[in-house]
Amino acid sequence: MSTEDLAKRKKAAVFCAKLMGKLEEDSIPAIVSSKIFFDLYEFLGVRDPFKAYKESSNKLAERVLNEIEAIMEVDLKTALKLAIVGNVIDFAVGYSPEKIEEDIMSLIKGDLYIDCSEELFKKLENAKVLLYLTDNCGEIYFDKLFLKKIRENFPHLDIYIAGKEAPIINDATVEDLKAAKFDEVGTIISTGSGIVGIPFGEVSEEFMDIFRRADVIIAKGQGNFETLSEIKDERVFYLLKAKCRPVARELGVPQGSMLCI
């Protein structure tokens, strides 16, 4: 996506193959792959190669969501499911809005493979501070609807929504959250890092302060799971699809399962 220049692409492929050697046995994929991306961005002299991709994802997701809200009443539980479904859908170019709506409607009819949503909602009743960790552009519009429903049901909550400090793949940055008007549903904050997920030691002290203060943390997608799962923090609820075999194996669920865990 960064260049049409085949010679430059070839150099980038070789550069990238050599970077693969950074992988170590205890590497967290989200972190090591982010660092490879950063080196590659620098090598290619680009800041945000996914910019156009993110913009079209956002546009498509916003449009699809408006249409869904027009044809059905979305309650809190449905909004939670939509937030997971948003993580499943790849709002890539070439995927028609009609087909996406059809897929979404059929996905939200199904049950979650593991569903801890009642426990989450009970915790939110007694919580003061909620921290919401976003994942990709596109799905953030589904997150926003879920957060709107959370605010309606738990108006006492102090809500923080975290985005990445700098562009990385198609992850939502603070700028992306501002553009999607997340200030309507809470306070936008930065993780302080461009790395995918929540890489402890790389996130900012400001972020860690809110992370520590939060009573409930909702974490979207595999990147957040990869970086947070080892701390076994009971405040954290993961909304995700177990997309790859290692994550499905770690969670003890079939690959492709949708989870609130």
Next chain:
Amino acid sequence: MSTEDLAKRKKAAVFCAKLMGKLEEDSIPAIVSSKIFFDLYEFLGVRDPFKAYKESSNKLAERVLNEIEAIMEVDLKTALKLAIVGNVIDFAVGYSPEKIEEDIMSLIKGDLYIDCSEELFKKLENAKVLLYLTDNCGEIYFDKLFLKKIRENFPHLDIYIAGKEAPIINDATVEDLKAAKFDEVGTIISTGSGIVGIPFGEVSEEFMDIFRRADVIIAKGQGNFETLSEIKDERVFYLLKAKCRPVARELGVPQGSMLCI
């Protein structure tokens, strides 16, 4: 496929990531990836991890081909198309024979995107020596039928069929060709190397002698194309599907095209 031991798999993944650095700008993918496989086989202490996969591919391909021959008359041109289709089909576990037959029948109805078969047949009429370079197990049964039809149509030909010296991925080895009774259609020879394709400098002098003597060379699949295409040898006819973007771009055809070129 080599081990169920997750710790060993992880070590192998890290070992393999570091080997990726062997890629250079002028690398031929078939050659550099073969060498990575050899190092990985050694690291894992395995000789032929694809053995079971190759056996089931062979069994399935043989069965499917018998059924196709029972329901239709296969002439020389159809046999050539079947040989290309055999390169398209992945005879993997979980693909039902019925579905494969259906796919094959629909594939051979279509035209080749570039079709130099008339030129090939004309050259075979005046040729003395034909060298046939095989690709994968499974499809070799389709190659054998094509070679049978070549023998019927050009009985004067001296036919050599080349397999790999040692196991590499799912490529057909000399042993595999013997087991599939290729001695019924010609003389089985070894490339003298386990590397995918025909890596000049790594193949044996015996092989090169026949390669030089051949009047026509039929080369199956991308690996042979990657290693031979740069010599621009008019004796070589490629039967392949342009599976990946770089090969399709190199040939100036849409990705996925079936070709006799």
